[in-house]
Amino acid sequence: MATLNVDVPDELAEEFNRLFANVDPDALVTTLLVDLLDRIRRLPSARQVIADNPDLPIGFVLDLLEARAEGRQSAMPFLPVMALRYPIVITELMEVSSCHEVSW
Numbered sequence: 001m002a003t004l005n006v007d008v009p010d011e012l013a014e015e016f017n018r019l020f021a022n023v024d025p026d027a028l029v030t031t032l033l034v035d036l037l038d039r040i041r042r043l044p045s046a047r048q049v050i051a052d053n054p055d056l057p058i059g060f061v062l063d064l065l066e067a068r069a070e071g072r073q074s075a076m077p078f079l080p081v082m083a084l085r086y087p088i089v090i091t092e093l094m095e096v097s098s099c100h101e102v103s104w
Helices: 010-019 025-042 046-052 058-070 087-098
Strands: none
Touching: 025 046, 025 058, 046 058
16 A cells, blocks of 8 residues: 655644544545546546646536536526526516527
8 A cells, every 4th residue: 555645734734633533534535536536537638627727626627527528418407596486487587588599
């Protein structure tokens, strides 16, 4: 088994130790690393996008790439909470908006 040493700010190490006091840190970090590497392997452009955007959280970049890979066909229309209270009005609005071409 290999050892991976990583330098992190003291505040980050303290917060990690506080939040996961009752968890095996090696098992937790290994699980997180395996998950991260699996997500990156499934997205061919992930390594380059992460390298090109070091200021963005890696999870955010991967979420965006995964959503983009799913395509628009699987996208669900946004329905505000108001739709639950006033379904007739929302249905009418959706019918009106579906008459117009929308480009992304």
